[in-house]
Amino acid sequence: MLAITEYSVELIKDPFGILSGKRYEFILDLDVPEDDELHSEHGVYAKVVYKADEERSGIITCDLYERTTHKFLDIDVEDDEKAEFAAFCKDNLPED
Template sequence: MEITNYSISQIKDPTGIIEGERYEFLLDVEVDEDDELYTEGGLELRVILAVEGEETRIAFYNFIDKLSRNVLEFALEEDEEAEVLAYCQGKL
């Protein structure tokens, strides 16, 4: 999996219920054609990053087929999740 592009936006919590800051990352990712995640229209990874003080973590993520906009029910492996977290932290 390779991240080829991204966009970021801060998520506002008008209720004040959520502590810290939240950011939504939309990551364009490429995977090999033989990967089970491969889609012809392309793949996007939506990541909600939680920043509370010195701690930054992935609060939520999902894969989206860019062509159909369907959510794909796949999970990141532990090393992939760490890579995505590091990438997002570097872009903040």
Template sequence: MNILAYTMEEIKDPTNILEGQRFEFLLDIEVDEEDELYTEGGIDLRVIASKNDDAIKIANYFFIQKSDQAILEFGLEEDEEADVLAFITAHITAGE
């Protein structure tokens, strides 16, 4: 899985119910043709990350098929999740 492009946006909580900050990432990812996640039109990975104090973690994520915006019922493998967390952590801390 390779990250080709991304967008990052801070999600504001007007009620101040949630502690810390929330960020939404939309990752344009490339997967190998033999991967079960592969689709001809490509897929995106939407990640909601939370930052509380200095701890950044993945709060939620899901795969989106680009052709019809359908949500795919797949999960990240442990090493892929670690790679995504490292990627988003680097971009959140770089934006500060």
């Protein structure tokens, strides 16, 4: 499992008001074990767009990047890791 060491969250503005619910961009710094295929000496973070809605909430997108280079890592996040990220985002939504 990937451990989340730090995070930041920001509301994504919808200037036209056409999207239901609110969307937040989470940046999750990850502690990746050396024996994991995701490990990078530059560090790894996940950029997660999370939709918070009364009817349906969850991850819209989840991408991985190298920390220092901001290079996109073309690796799919596993379902259990995505579920962990979704739970983390839900528990850390800002109070508006």
